[in-house]
Amino acid sequence: MIVKPHIKSLIVLTWILFVPVGTWLIYKAYPPTLSGNWLDIFAFLLLTCVVATMPIVINEMFIFLIQWVALATFLQFGLFVEIIFAQIAVVVLLLKMRILRKGELYRLPVNLNMFFSVSATSGMVYYLLGGQAGPNFEYDTKSLWLAILYAVVSYSMNQIIVSFNLYFIYKSKVSYFGKDFIVETITTFITFPIGLMLYILYNQVGILAVLFVGIPFVSLSMIFRLYYSSEKINEYLQKAAEIGHQMAERLKVDDVVDLLIQKLSEMLPVDYAYIFEVTKNDELQLVRGIESGLPNDLPSVKKNEGISGMVWGKQKTFLYSARKEWREYANGHIPDDAESILGVPILRSKKVIGVLLLASKRKRAFEKFQLMIIDILCSHFAVAIENAKHYELTKMQSEHCSLTKLYNYRYFENLLTEEFERLMQFERKQLSLIILDIDHFKAVNDTYGHQSGNEILFELASRLSKLVGNRGTVARYGGEEFVALLPDKPKEEAYQIAEQIRQMISNWPFTIKQSLDLEKTQKVMITASIGVATAPEDAEDALTLIRHADRALYVGAKRAGRNRVAEYSSC
Numbered sequence: 001m002i003v004k005p006h007i008k009s010l011i012v013l014t015w016i017l018f019v020p021v022g023t024w025l026i027y028k029a030y031p032p033t034l035s036g037n038w039l040d041i042f043a044f045l046l047l048t049c050v051v052a053t054m055p056i057v058i059n060e061m062f063i064f065l066i067q068w069v070a071l072a073t074f075l076q077f078g079l080f081v082e083i084i085f086a087q088i089a090v091v092v093l094l095l096k097m098r099i100l101r102k103g104e105l106y107r108l109p110v111n112l113n114m115f116f117s118v119s120a121t122s123g124m125v126y127y128l129l130g131g132q133a134g135p136n137f138e139y140d141t142k143s144l145w146l147a148i149l150y151a152v153v154s155y156s157m158n159q160i161i162v163s164f165n166l167y168f169i170y171k172s173k174v175s176y177f178g179k180d181f182i183v184e185t186i187t188t189f190i191t192f193p194i195g196l197m198l199y200i201l202y203n204q205v206g207i208l209a210v211l212f213v214g215i216p217f218v219s220l221s222m223i224f225r226l227y228y229s230s231e232k233i234n235e236y237l238q239k240a241a242e243i244g245h246q247m248a249e250r251l252k253v254d255d256v257v258d259l260l261i262q263k264l265s266e267m268l269p270v271d272y273a274y275i276f277e278v279t280k281n282d283e284l285q286l287v288r289g290i291e292s293g294l295p296n297d298l299p300s301v302k303k304n305e306g307i308s309g310m311v312w313g314k315q316k317t318f319l320y321s322a323r324k325e326w327r328e329y330a331n332g333h334i335p336d337d338a339e340s341i342l343g344v345p346i347l348r349s350k351k352v353i354g355v356l357l358l359a360s361k362r363k364r365a366f367e368k369f370q371l372m373i374i375d376i377l378c379s380h381f382a383v384a385i386e387n388a389k390h391y392e393l394t395k396m397q398s399e400h401c402s403l404t405k406l407y408n409y410r411y412f413e414n415l416l417t418e419e420f421e422r423l424m425q426f427e428r429k430q431l432s433l434i435i436l437d438i439d440h441f442k443a444v445n446d447t448y449g450h451q452s453g454n455e456i457l458f459e460l461a462s463r464l465s466k467l468v469g470n471r472g473t474v475a476r477y478g479g480e481e482f483v484a485l486l487p488d489k490p491k492e493e494a495y496q497i498a499e500q501i502r503q504m505i506s507n508w509p510f511t512i513k514q515s516l517d518l519e520k521t522q523k524v525m526i527t528a529s530i531g532v533a534t535a536p537e538d539a540e541d542a543l544t545l546i547r548h549a550d551r552a553l554y555v556g557a558k559r560a561g562r563n564r565v566a567e568y569s570s571c
Contacts, residue, residue: 007169008106015109019116023083026120032078033133040202043210044073045085050214052089053096054221065221067158067188070119071151071195076202078133079123086115110169114161122154137200144196151192155185191217229369236373239267244380253388257288260381264358265290267373268366272335272359275346276301276308284308284355291335298333306331308355311343315352317371318343321364340365344374348382356381401476403454404461412475412483413542419487420542423535428487430537432472432494433549436501436530438480439562444526452512456524459510467504468497483549491534491567498530498565506563529557533568 034041048069055065066089074082090111126146135143194217201209243263250256261273272291276284284301304313307329311318320326320341326334334341338359346354356378360366399411407415422428438444438460445453457480464474464482472486484501486494509523531553539545548568556566 003106003169011106011109011113011169015113019087019112022116022120023080026083026123027080030079030123030127030133032080034077034081040207041077041081043207044069044077045088047210047214048073048085048089049092050218051221052092054218055093055097065187065191067151067154068191068193068195068198068217070154071147071192072198072202074119074123074126074150075147075199076134079119079127082123083116083119086119087112090115110165114158114165117161118154118157121157122150125153126150136203137196147196148192151195155188155192233369233373236267236370237376239263240373240376240380243377244384247380247384248387250384251388251391253385253392256381256384256388260356260377261288261290264374264377268358268370269360269362270358271361272338272357274298274308274333274355274357276312276355276357278312278353284312287354301331301333306333307341307343308333308357311345311355311357312352315345315347317345317375319366319368319371321366334359337361339363342366342371342374344371344378346378346382348386353382353385401461404458404476406461406465406482407473407475409475409478412473412477412485415473415475416485416542416546419485420535420545422487430488430490430534431545432486432489432491432532432534433545434484434486434494434498434501434530434532435477435546435549435553436482436484436498436505436528437553437558438505439527439529439558441480441526444524448512448522448524452522452524455512456510456526460505463504463508464501467501471497489534491532491537494532494534495565495567498532502528502530502563502565527563529553529562530565531557531568532565538568538570 048066051066051069066086070082070086073085091108094108094111126149129146129149131143131146131150132140135147137144137147194213198209198213201212205212243259246263247256247259250259257275260275264270264273272289274289275287277287279285279300281300282303284303286298286300289298301309301312303309307318307320307326309331310329318326318341321339323339326341334357339362340360342358344356344358345352346356356374358366358374399407401408416433419428419431423431438456441453444456457476460482461474461476464484468474468484468486471489472484474482474484477483484497486497489497506525506527509525512522512524531549531551533539533545533549533552535545538548552566552568556569557564560566
């Protein structure tokens with residue numbers, strides 16, 4: 001979460017102006033009831049600190065379970081002591097979570113302000129309504145109801161301030177009433193009665209009450225945290241399975257890569273993501289690199305070179321929590337502001353086929369249990385990538401001519417049908433078709449050999465692709481015939497393009513190397529006849545457009561002497 005500098009300054013200023021002065025005023029207005037029992041006070045403080053080190057983290061929010069200790073402390077020692085304990089607990093919590101580092105120190109005054117406001121408001125409501133320090137609930141039921149009111153006000157103020165911080169300080173777009181809100185509400189209302197029990201038991205047996213209540217609570221907290229951790233792992237596993245199925249459904253390599261990057265960015269605090277592929281040259285080549293949402297290019301990496309090379313070479317996962325742990329291994333591929341690094345090998349049949357490298361600007365951004373999740377995702381990714389490559393290769397082979405590498409007749413027919421549907425739906429204004437046939441190509445084969453004929457076809461395909469470019473689609477129609485489909489091109493423009501093609505063929509000789517005379521390279525001059533037809537003026541369906549362009553080719557060009565362009569005419 002990014003907080004603007006002026007907001008950080010305002011937070012610190014708020015703490016300086018209100019918390020120290022407010023604490024002093026509360027000390028004067030509601031002096032603590034200590035009675036010299038410093039050992040008991042220390043025991044409550046110790047219990048507060050222990051509980052503070054055991055928060056529950058949901059969606060990067062800390063659920064702080066000290067409310068019940070705060071309630072018992074407030075009832076026994078007064079508002080001033082409870083405020084001091086709460087401030088100490090905040091510091092202990094933030095130290096435990098290791099977030100008091102450069103750039104995030106503002107979190108300390110944010111939480112100090114919040115807990116001071118919660119304590120002061122709920123405590124003063126209690127006193128203003130007649131509540132007393134050290135009440136006896138057996139004879140004073142009013143104080144019991146006031147203590148319950150204190151708990152309700154404390155909880156309500158906490159939620160109000162947390163929501164304010166989320167929306168106005170952290171600018172969070174996540175719904176406030178999520179799983180963390182539900183868990184915190186349930187745990188708060190479960191633990192407040194424990195605070196009442198601790199207070200009552202303390203007045204009966206003294207300091208032993210801290211052990212009688214504290215130890216079971218701490219034990220239950222540990223069990224609850226373990227349970228939540230297992231739930232969290234199960235949730236990640238479920239997400240990994242869903243992502244695996246989604247990747248398996250993708251039929252394009254780029255789609256599989258994009259999906260993995262997208263899902264990892266949603267699941268983990270990823271600022272930089274890199275996917276490398278092992279090439280035939282025994283190097284790691286960057287397939288996709290994302291830096292703060294923007295693509296990035298990186299040079300190839302050798303085995304054991306840098307962190308990604310180490311992952312490849314050792315075939316093991318590397319996890320670093322801070323820059324100081326990995327900077328000696330880096331080779332300049334990782335941004336300077338990165339802290340946490342996670343490198344995972346992508347294995348297929350026990351062989352590394354790639355490397356996934358994730359980086360975050362936060363320290364300790366990745367947890368150890370996430371390694372298992374990422375490893376599972378990489379396994380799904382390896383299978384999905386292989387399937388997508390096979391599909392793309394099969395699709396390419398089924399749609400392309402193996403000799404010329406142009407689209408084949410099957411692909412062209414499907415494309416023509418699709419374009420005609422667009423024309424009929426007024427998504428296209430016109431649709432022009434060019435058909436060309438090489439003149440006397442049989443003589444070329446007979447004179448120079450079929451291999452030389454293939455060379456001419458291959459070179460002609462290359463020339464046609466370059467000349468037509470993005471104005472249309474070129475395909476090999478069969479034998480020595482080629483077609484060019486030109487969407488939204490009127491007949492006049494299609495005719496001009498056809499004439500350019502004719503001149504390009506007739507004016508520039510073709511080079512053949514595998515001729516019958518193997519001792520030298522030869523230059524061969526050829527010509528082509530071309531027919532042009534345009535829909536909707538010349539045809540109302542796809543087959544008619546082909547037939548009319550073909551008619552223009554053979555009647556208007558071939559019969560008229562060849563090496564010319566003819567457009568279809570109904571006359």
